[in-house]
């Protein structure tokens with residue numbers, strides 16, 4: 475592929491077009507979205523809005539449906555219920571390419587990078603700049619090195635060596651390179667799947683800084699994490715999923731870090747358990763472990 479045209483998003487995104495679009499429509503909007511895999515309901519009735527210049531955090535335990543949700547946003551899965559709108563217009567993506575054409579870029583946890591290739595080469599992976607024509611065309615190495623270097627510096631990332639293989643970068647730096655790449659190629663929405671999950675405190679800080687830089691640049695960011703502290707440092711809006719359903723949906727102003735941590739830890743369920751354990755009784759006041767009745771041989 476030799477597609478080097480830069481801002482794909484701007485070409486296709488025309489908020490004023492027909493089909494219910496409007497200038498003040500959110501970038502992305504899900505209404506009543508569900509996804510079933512055969513008998514398994516991975517998601518039910520999920521509503522979500524992602525605005526420009528906003529970080530929306532999606533939290534939830536393993537199996538909550540986070541990955542399924544982002545795969546729908548990214549065009550990898552089609553929802554089995556509900557609607558998906560971009561700029562107020564309903565969409566039915568057939569592939570991640572369709573989502574990308576609408577400016578929706580996803581950075582997965584296992585980054586699509588080639589470890590032994592240099593940083594600049596990974597920056598342009600799949601969208602290489604070529605020079606010359608037809609069978610005589612070749613990679614424009616000079617242009618790609620220069621642009622990758624400029625773009626990374628623009629985001630405040632100063633890598634000692636742009637020719638170093640990506641494998642030499644820290645986990646946080648790799649995430650940041652992937653973010654800078656998405657921004658350069660015209661992303662309006664950046665979806666990050668647990669970018670801090672495998673990172674220590676310092677490296678997580680690096681990634682959180684670029685999440686906030688992307689927001690400052692006016693992108694809509696969807697930040698998936700199960701760390702409420704990371705979410706609260708950058709989030710404007712919080713959605714907690716549990717077993718495929720929305721358990722909490724709240725703007726930052728209506729929430730504290732304690733609320734978020736409490737919900738993530740199991741919230742109400744945990745309160746009940748704590749109460750029960752503290753008194754050594756069941757919820758109805760009887761002993762938690764009933765004594766067997768005489769003559770009851772058990773199972």
Ligand SMILES: Nc1ncnc2c1ncn2[C@@H]1O[C@H](COP(=O)(O)OP(=O)(O)O)[C@@H](O)[C@H]1O
Nearest residue numbers: 511514516534535536537538539540541542543
């Ligand atoms: N391709 C699939 N086929 C069948 N079940 C799936 C598939 N993908 C996810 N699921 C199920 O959907 C539920 C939500 O999974 P997932 O979205 O991966 O959650 P999370 O990312 O929050 O851990 C789980 O019960 C999972 O087993």
Ligand SMILES: [Mg+2]
Nearest residue numbers: 537540541542
């Ligand atoms: Mg997941």
